[in-house]
Amino acid sequence: MSDRTPLMAGNWKMNLNHLEAIAHVQKLAFALADKDYDTVEVAVLPPFTDLRSVQTLVDGDKLKIKYGAQDISAHDSGAYTGEISGPMLAKLKCTYATIGHSERRQYHGETDQVCNAKVKAAYKHGITPILCVGEGLEVRKAGQHVPHTLAQVDGALEDLPAEQAESIVIAYEPVWAIGTGEVATPEDAQEVCSAIRKRLAELYNKDLADKVRIQYGGSVKAANIAAIMAKPDVDGALIGGAALDADEFVKIVRFRDQ
C-alpha cells in the first residue's frame, strides 16, 4: 500500500454554467461526509467562468472540495486574447490546473513544449499541474503506447526541478477511452502508470517517483473505478462525463465502499 492519497478530480470540460456549478458543488458538499475527505482528495475542474462562483462557495462554507482550472496560459499577462494566466488563477485560489489534456492537444495544437511552459507557469504561481498524457488508437494498435506516453512525460517535465516535480499529478488518459465508453482494462492502466513512475525514478529518483500521484482517466464510472483503483500505481482518476452527475461522482469518490 502506498501512502499516496488518491485524487478524484472531475473534469467538467465545457459543461455547467456558473449557476449550475453552484448547484453541483452544493450537491457534492451535501453528499460527501467529512470522513470521505480523509482518505480521498476531491477536486472539481470547472470552466473558467465558474471558478469565481466555486471559490465563493468553497470559501464561504469552508468546504474541503478543491478546485482548479482546465488550462493555464504559459504567460503571466499581456496581449494573449482569450487566455487566462497563472496570477489570475492563483488569485482565485485554484489548487490545480489541468495541462495538456488530449482535447487541448488535438483541437488547440498544444505540443509537449507548450505543456512544459504551462507546467512551469503553474508552479511559478503556486498551482499544481495535472499533466495529461496518453496515446491515440493508432499508437495503441501499433503497440507504441508506453514509449509514446513516456515521451510526452519527458517533454512536459523538461528542466523541471525536483522540488516542483515531486508534487505534480500525472493523468494517464488513453485518447481512445475518453468519452467513448470504452474503458482501459485495469491492467492497461497499471502498465502505463507503472511505466510513468519508473520514468520519474529515472528522471529524478525513486523517492520522488513514489510520491507522485498518477491518475487514470477515460470512461471512469462508479461501476469500474474499484477495479482500476486496486492497481498499485493508480492513485486516482480524472473523470469526465461521470463527473457531471453528482451522485455518480460521489460513488466514484467512495470507491472503497463498494
Ligand SMILES: O=C(CO)COP(=O)(O)O
Ligand atoms: O477526458 C477525460 C477526463 O479528463 C475523461 O473523460 P470521460 O470520463 O468522459 O471519458
